[in-house]
Amino acid sequence: MELDDRKMKILTAVIKNYLETGEPVGSRTISKYTDLNLSSATIRNEMADLVEMGYILQPHTSAGRIPSDKGYRLYVDRMMAEMTTQMDEKNKEVEELKGLLIEKEEKMDAMLKQVARSLAVNTNYASMISAPSVSGSKLKFIQLSRVDANQLVAVVVLEGNIIKNNMIRVAEELDDETLLKLNILLNTHLNGLPIESINLGLIASLKQQAGIHSDIVGDVIDAVAESIQEDEDLEIYTSGANNIFKYPELADGQKASEIISTFEEKQMLTTLVQNTLANEERTGIQVYIGDEMQDSSMKDCSIVTATYELGDGMKGTLGIIGPKRMDYEKVVGTLKKLMRQLEEVRKT
Amino acid sequence: MELDDRKMKILTAVIKNYLETGEPVGSRTISKYTDLNLSSATIRNEMADLVEMGYILQPHTSAGRIPSDKGYRLYVDRMMAEMTTQMDEKNKEVEELKGLLIEKEEKMDAMLKQVARSLAVNTNYASMISAPSVSGSKLKFIQLSRVDANQLVAVVVLEGNIIKNNMIRVAEELDDETLLKLNILLNTHLNGLPIESINLGLIASLKQQAGIHSDIVGDVIDAVAESIQEDEDLEIYTSGANNIFKYPELADGQKASEIISTFEEKQMLTTLVQNTLANEERTGIQVYIGDEMQDSSMKDCSIVTATYELGDGMKGTLGIIGPKRMDYEKVVGTLKKLMRQLEEVRKT
DNA sequence: TATTAGCACTCCAATCAAATGAGTGCTAAC
């Protein structure tokens, strides 16, 4: 059987209607809703075909139809394709979301929290944002200072002015001169390097040059590596978890509990973010529908993710978690705008 | 009317039973449950009195009784008093909670998250912990370094090895010598000072001594102050929010949504923490029952908080949020143990 | 051949009455 134009129109109508109401859609409704001028009986025949083809489902014998994951997928893919062709809508709506303006924030985490929050408030869905991965970013500055007899603090500044630090405990006390030498050694060899390029070979070479202090250099490099790595296991901020209660299909006790839990654990979100960053493609926007995510607690949800870039190869992901029947157009639009705004921020 | 011994026993029996079952308790149940050897009829008479006195409630005419906030309050107060007298229970149960062992963590926030999590897992209630307030703590070390032409990074280490940092933008470029002088100036005047003592007078005096660079000193001090203040607006970590779904009286959509929301916003928790820190008393443990909190979303909850101290005047609060009928004894015991453990941590 | 009107049928959801049973309050007896 073939998905001809008419079937497509009916499918779209079913989905759109279901997105609005959340109730199964009957043939009569479609008959009026569309401009096809077909009777409900004809629609029924077509809908029976669509069920057979797997695009819609019938909760029970005498009920209307609801979209299946496959149906949503088709719909979303078409929408995404359309959106990229008619890019003029970009200008049209740019003003619209005032609440989404991002204030310049000195502290990265404060900014991310703010973005997550405003995203949740504006869309009425739950939201998340991952801190930008620093991989690919370059070392800008390293400073080793003595705090007291056997404690040092290592401060590392990356491009994009991300500051990391770490305490280092040293067995033997270091005098000022040695400390100075170490600082010079570290800075001359490491500044400007992308953090990936700090590998074992380089560390060995540094240790050698440090002579009698090779142990300390080892410790220091470890500490530096650790401080960089620190939230390379993707810090994720979430907001608006309670929004899921606005959608009856998620608000049921059992489901809600699972979703909240998944949300809190963040493990699942982390893998999703990694997934998104790995799969990045044309628009940078990806949609996961129901079972397309591994996690069973998300089987009644959809997640829309977007990759943002702050320059210097610092990429992160932001996303919306909502019911399958979420307003994909609005969400995708909002995310696109936010992506653009985040990319502006780096210029300031 | 007077709350004699027998009434007290009956009240306690009602509460204990209700804590377990969550169902209204009838006279017949009490008649068997206690060793009073009284018939249900007598119990009924007494319970009628207890209702009149406000310690228990009757959801509707022909139902059993449930404890009122006043009843809970009496029960909790008595329990707390008992617990402080028979402190031997301390030894008895110390082994019991294996999962509660706190691993030494270099990073404060990682440790706090871990504590919150283990608290939630062990109790089956939601949990929270506030980062220790640094007020009262002393400055240990300040370092100002140039990252590039017009950006400095200020690193501040407080006692307890809390590290804070902040970027500073300067209009005019500073040469190495000036920077060195500034560092010396800051360290000689500020090291060892409790952070509260950095007031306007001191700043003015520093500015004066900085001579032509007084503007910069102002900026720097501001940055330092800001970085210290940063999470003085009480960072709070929460965990186990989904546990509320385990208690039917909270799992209903509307209520759950409000609670989750309150939990996420953290505003209410912040004021609670401040409250707790301000009111600290004998044991350091406080119980808030239902309406004793301002927030209406918490009207069906109780919160038990404990104040921990990491030395150096660094105090924080940890707590448990659950239904009113939570297992107060267990919760208080667990919190006490955790307090002790946290206080051990500082010694390592 | 594609479309449509018509009709019997299905199934959910809402409504209602009756039955159930836990628990009370009160009174009279012990």
Next chain:
DNA sequence: GTTAGCACTCATTTGATTGGAGTGCTAATA
């Protein structure tokens, strides 16, 4: 002061009934 006994209350459960939305199928129509 305590208790047995009894009538009464009220939430909850159960089952039967109904209404209506929606389907599938068939026969008539264009």
